[in-house]
Amino acid sequence: MNTHTQLATYNFAYLDEQTKRMIRRAILKAIAIPGYQVPFASREMPMPYGWGTGGVQVTASVLGPDDTLKVIDQGADDTTNAVSIRAFFQKVANVEVTTRTADATIIQTRHRIPEETLTDGQILVYQVPIPEPLRFLEPRETETRKMHALEEYGLMHVKLYEDIARNGHIATTYAYPVKVEGRYVMDPSPTPKFDNPKMHKSRALQLFGAGREKRIYAIPPYTDVVSLDFEDHPFEVQKFDEPCALCAAQGVYLDEVILDDHGGRMFVCSDTDYCEKRRDEGHVGPLAGDSAETAQ
């Protein structure tokens, strides 16, 4: 990269190599102990906490010049967070980027897992705000660490019990706690519980980075991921009454889109890439084509 006349002012993928090395060591440890939160020396990134500083550091550490990167935010490739992080890596690593799930080798995500099944060799990087699943019930970090160490997870069910007592069913819809490989209880970041089954025995490597909380954890490929529940209130994912209004997909996670101020609304795939791909294949939903008119 550098000639004799140029000083080293640039390192591939923003972080310096020592930092990447430190993060990779944390990642390796996390992979070795599925679901265990590994502390790491989180760096300051050129974006505010809450925008995915943890995910960006993990991505920067696993990214190579031959990788193809996809970034999604709430399933979409074209929202602010996704666009800025994608642009960031284009600039600092000059890697290829894509919006197509199948073409990507690394997918950094916030709040969703792509609808398309991930395959061997792909890495899914999650941005995590609060890695500790027990945090809201037990505020002491010393105590939650001890609870993880001794596998004392009764408290997690207290939360689910409260849900049923108040709402008649388990009302936790996102950040739904899971047990990884029969050992650690883990917070799958604020993904909807709809995506929890996709984590189970996934063929892709799943890495979780929490920048502000300085924790990295991981689910290696083909790992058991079981959502916690009660025998008489089993785990269920959200169901949608209607298919996607644009591509007529069923059994996918839908977003509600307000169309006008007279109560008009439609439900469309939250995974924009999946929706576009289906439309290219010729699937047509009830509002496809005339959604522009309706909006007017």
Add this chain to the structure above:
Amino acid sequence: MSDHPLLRVSAVTKFYGSRVGCRDVSFELWPGEVLAVVGESGSGKTTLLNAISTRLMPTSGTVEYCMRDGKFRDLYRMGEAERRFLMRTDWGFVHQNPADGLRMTVSAGANVGERLMAIGDRHYGNIRSSATQWLDRVEIEADRIDDQPRDFSGGMRQRLQIARNLVTGPRLVFMDEPTGGLDVSVQARLLDLMRGLVNDLGLAAIVVTHDLAVARLLSHRMMVMKDGNVIEHGLTDRVLDDPREPYTQLLVSSILQV
């Protein structure tokens, strides 16, 4: 009655730096027996209770507990996992301030059910019905099951704390001033309830109190502490009716008569 004690405390001593917390305390507690530890503030009652209940490592001495399989185990030589498991299944700890022993932000039902869930109960219906039964036993109306303890009165909170501790059928309960901070009529009701429960369940208990009336009503035996030492030890009625040590005589005679 069984032929061996439930808890064997030998020469437990706790120093805070050069200050004495409690010194050279030894006693045995038998199944179904209630022992009261009385004394003035700062006499080492609570230190002793914490040292026995593994909440505070004593400077020297041993505490052995007879496990359900009949074997004695030294509590401070157990692994932490095992000790914590023991604390939430075979033992109970009733704090003076219910907020220390309850989860104030989850409902009464979940407070009672927490121990059941901690030992692996995963059936919501069963957990809820045990919680309902236990609330009934401690005289809390069934329709308060989904209310949070912060909406409860002091007496109700204390009763809820007791229910939460007893739900796993413990054999030994530690109580630290269980009636402190409650008004007299509520105290009387709580004592009555506790006496009933202890008798029905055959619980052994160690009750720390500065209130001799509590000791009289609940306990079979009592120890009087002063400056970290046990100065008198005997059957409750004997100690209260015929105190031998000058300090105990002073303590007994200083009860207000109305």
